[in-house]
Amino acid sequence: SYLTSPITLGFSIKFPNEEEALAKSGPVPYVFAKREVPASFLLNFWDDLMVISIVLGLLFTFWIFELLYWNVDQKDAFYHILQALRLFTQNFFLTQLYSIFGDVVLFSILEYRVLNFDNGLDGWGFAVSLIFWLILFGMLTYHVYLVIRYQKVRNTAIQTKSMVTLDEFIRSKKSISVLFGDFKDQSTLQQLLLFFFILRDLLFNFMLTMLFDHPIVQTSLFLFLNLLVITLLFFKRPFRSVFEAVQQYVYEAILLSVNLSVLVLASLDGRQEPAPTSRGNIGRFIIAMNFAFNFF
Numbered sequence: 001s002y003l004t005s006p007i008t009l010g011f012s013i014k015f016p017n018e019e020e021a022l023a024k025s026g027p028v029p030y031v032f033a034k035r036e037v038p039a040s041f042l043l044n045f046w047d048d049l050m051v052i053s054i055v056l057g058l059l060f061t062f063w064i065f066e067l068l069y070w071n072v073d074q075k076d077a078f079y080h081i082l083q084a085l086r087l088f089t090q091n092f093f094l095t096q097l098y099s100i101f102g103d104v105v106l107f108s109i110l111e112y113r114v115l116n117f118d119n120g121l122d123g124w125g126f127a128v129s130l131i132f133w134l135i136l137f138g139m140l141t142y143h144v145y146l147v148i149r150y151q152k153v154r155n156t157a158i159q160t161k162s163m164v165t166l167d168e169f170i171r172s173k174k175s176i177s178v179l180f181g182d183f184k185d186q187s188t189l190q191q192l193l194l195f196f197f198i199l200r201d202l203l204f205n206f207m208l209t210m211l212f213d214h215p216i217v218q219t220s221l222f223l224f225l226n227l228l229v230i231t232l233l234f235f236k237r238p239f240r241s242v243f244e245a246v247q248q249y250v251y252e253a254i255l256l257s258v259n260l261s262v263l264v265l266a267s268l269d270g271r272q273e274p275a276p277t278s279r280g281n282i283g284r285f286i287i288a289m290n291f292a293f294n295f296f
Contacts, residue, residue, distance in 0.1 A: 028110055031212045039114045041125035044107040048100040049128070055093045062086035091178040097139065098194070102201040104132045109209040136202075140195065143179055147191045154185055183238045190238035200225050215266040223259040226252065250296045254289050261286050 028039045038044060062085050069079040108129040116122050150169065157166040170177070184190045203225060211218035230252050232238075239245035261282045268275050 027114060029212055032110065037110070039110050040121055041107045041111040041129045042121060043125075044110070045100075045103060045125075045128070048103055052093075052096055052100065055089065055096050059086065059089045059093050062089055087175050090175040094139075094176060094178050097135070098198055100132075101136050101139075101198055102205040104129065104136055105202050106205040106209055108133070109206065113209075140198065143195050144192065146173070146176070147180055147188055147195070150180060150185065150191065151188050182240060182244065184240055187236065189232070190236050193232070193236075193238040196229065196232060200229060216263070216270055219259065219263040219266045223256075223263060226255050226259050230256065247296060251293065254293045254296070258286055258289050261289075 027033070028037060042049075062082055066079070066082045066086050069082065111122065111125055111129065115126060117126075150173075153166050153169045157163045170181075173180075179194060180191050183193050204222065207218055207221055211221070233245075233248060233252065237245070239248065265279065265282055268279065
């Protein structure tokens with residue numbers, strides 16, 4: 001499920017002096033203001049930042065305990081449990097990190113539109129957003145490098161008819177296996193599926209903040225991205241697990257139906273047609289699809 005939506009831990013930590021910060025937050029476009037989304041990057045990103053910090057703290061704790069056992073001659077069961085927990089937590093941390101990259105794009109652009117360095121909160125928000133932009137570009141660059149490196153090792157292993165080097169490579173990357181482990185490795189495109197999903201998420205959030213005044217263009221591009229991913233899934237069949245593949249096809253089918261519905265609504269707006277019955281039916285359909293998405 002990390003391929004399509006962020007994972008949440010089910011809690012919210014209140015931002016310090018939130019009321020004062022909201023009062024200082026700059027104006028945002030109407031489509032965001034009516035949903036009470038402020039301009040401040042830190043205000044919007046606070047929950048994501050806290051979740052990432054908590055998971056990173058757990059990872060650091062497991063890493064310290066594992067390091068303390070590193071020089072012990074006889075590695076007991078506790079050491080192996082610590083190692084397993086650290087590997088799991090590191091992969092979970094990467095999952096959380098990837099799931100918030102779309103929020104980084106959305107919330108940082110909202111703040112950049114009205115950035116005011118006289119407001120201390122904006123200055124801190126700008127600094128934090130730049131850090132996450134660097135992490136974003138660094139992670140995606142490394143992701144591509146990792147898959148290309150995997151493919152080179154695999155091709156060498158096939159040529160030498162010995163898979164030992166590939167097995168060693170996979171074992172050495174256990175702590176980041178979430179980036180490539182769920183996908184077939186016959187081609188680079190198959191293994192880069194997660195990369196393409198994240199890229200779609202980034203483009204989606206960019207268009208969300210930049211094209212709200214052009215709803216037909218915006219929804220058409222959403223639909224194009226949706227169809228592009230469906231085409232990739234259909235021709236490359238990248239998932240190792242049949243269950244995960246079917247689940248993703250269902251996700252994409254739901255997104256396709258919603259994107260088509262929103263495009264119809266945007267067309268009705270463009271022609272200034274009231275069409276209350278059609279709008280009501282489409283609205284109820286989108287709500288039903290939202291329930292279906294969460295269920296699946």
